[in-house]
Amino acid sequence: MSKKVKIEADGSTEEKIKTAANIVFTKKGFSGTRTRDIAEEAGINLALLNYYFRSKEKLFDIVMMENIQQFLMGIKGVLNNQELSLTEKISLVAENYINLLREQPDMPLFILSEIKANPEKLATNMNVREILLKSHFYEQLRRALNDKVNPLHFIVNIISLTVFPFVASPLLKVVGELKQEDFDKMVEERKKMIPVWIEAMLKVH
Amino acid sequence: MSKKVKIEADGSTEEKIKTAANIVFTKKGFSGTRTRDIAEEAGINLALLNYYFRSKEKLFDIVMMENIQQFLMGIKGVLNNQELSLTEKISLVAENYINLLREQPDMPLFILSEIKANPEKLATNMNVREILLKSHFYEQLRRALNDKVNPLHFIVNIISLTVFPFVASPLLKVVGELKQEDFDKMVEERKKMIPVWIEAMLKVH
């Protein structure tokens, strides 16, 4: 008498809808997305979407939460690893993020846009704060800066240098006349350079 | 028999609509904005909006163009000034942008989101490329880097460090538990630090 008996092989309908929703939402944002687009992308009928998830907003919240989760999980392990030096951590964070963003380049602009439109939804998710500011990494950063500069500046700097090129990629491609291939090459170069740059920035304080 | 006879004192209706549109569009994006919201913000009837500007999209295009224009004009003068050293230019660019963005903090996320949604509209505006890459500044950058690194990386770096905190401000405020006041203090500090940081980054190459 259980509600879910069928063992879904690979892509259950529910999963297909979530995947499709992720694609469309991250590309067009919440208000730019029509539920019909998601249905089409998933290859299902519109009514199914409301059958599985009660509304567009519920579906959105799920997709959004999974995105933020994914964005944080990629570094959570690194930041509290007691074995790694500050420099090693920065290298790993930059590399992990660039790898993630090359696969999901629309993710950061999507997250930032929707958090701005609805900051209170994130406020619930306060563990973001814990992960970043109560980490071993943050402590290493604080020491390296000798309490002369707010370490938050460097959290911002690392994320800026890593993430911003993806947020600004359409602009960057036009300005630099870059093809996707050239853009990929650039962000690949940045994997090595960002840690060196951050190192240099730390030293001037 | 001229079409426009009335000499508008301060805020003509047309100007009021544009100002209102800018506020609402930059806050909610194109698809998140309802023309009724703009009308209300401007304190006018909805039909007036379609009387002055033919459609939501026409109004949007104008607002968008003025934003991009404003974003570029702030630095155009600086970049080609033959008198200024590279470091001086970086200082001025950072300071000018931070001043601009403190007044219009929603501008960059708005521009980036809408360019992504509609890159071809920007493509027409190719002078962005000219302003940045054919500038005296770019040449100074190229020399400072001894052709070892693509100067575009440093264009990206300067803009990243300057603009990204505003793009990510809702996130930054939650993570750092910052009030508006604290955020303002941080970006104010960055006016001085960004040039120092960039200097340090340049030296490691």
Next chain:
DNA sequence: AAATATTTTAATCATTTGATTAAATCATAC
């Protein structure tokens, strides 16, 4: 295989929203 539960569909509803229209108001010219 019959009965039951689950999944999917086509059709439709109700609301939102961009846009239009026709009439009213206001300013300016004559």
Next chain:
DNA sequence: GTATGATTTAATCAAATGATTAAAATATTT
């Protein structure tokens, strides 16, 4: 002050869109 053109409004239209419904199809249990 009347006429003319510009500006503004209230009412309404038409299309888009999120959601529902009732029935059909499919799977599962007995």
